[in-house]
């Protein structure tokens with residue numbers, strides 16, 4: 001199963017921008033750690049970062065039929081983007097929203113997330129470790145979906161065997 005990781009504006013500047021808020025880790029180091037976790041657990045993973053809202057919307061749409069779940073840090077678009085929220089609603093994939101900082105403890109304009117209502121969960125405030133927890137959460141969600149599909153397939157196979165007799 002495949003996890004798509006989508007990163008919003010200015011996250012390409014991690015390690016340089018406001019280290020007191022976002023810590024010292026670069027985005028590529030965070031992605032290396034996520035990739036290792038995915039590989040160790042048998043998941044595919046793909047990374048995308050853009051500073052442009054429309055490109056993020058395009059990437060979310062491309063996830064339909066390509067990815068099984070989305071981990072997204074929409075960065076500043078979290079607080080403004082109905083377009084990103086609508087794209088997530090449209091593709092209907094299990095989604096986790098991630099923030100490095102605790103958006104609820106910062107300026108008031110960061111308290112509101114347009115994205116949270118269309119996500120399975122939100123992980124905030126644990127620095128780069130927020131992404132690791134999102135990986136754990138997403139793998140749990142996808143493993144549960146896989147187990148449910150296998151159960152359904154076994155049940156319908158048993159049913160058609162019964163009908164054939």
Ligand code: DQA
Nearest residue numbers: 010075076098099100101110
């Ligand atoms: C952020 C929080 C946002 O409010 C901010 O605009 C960001 C980063 C975070 O990960 O803490 O760019 O999403």
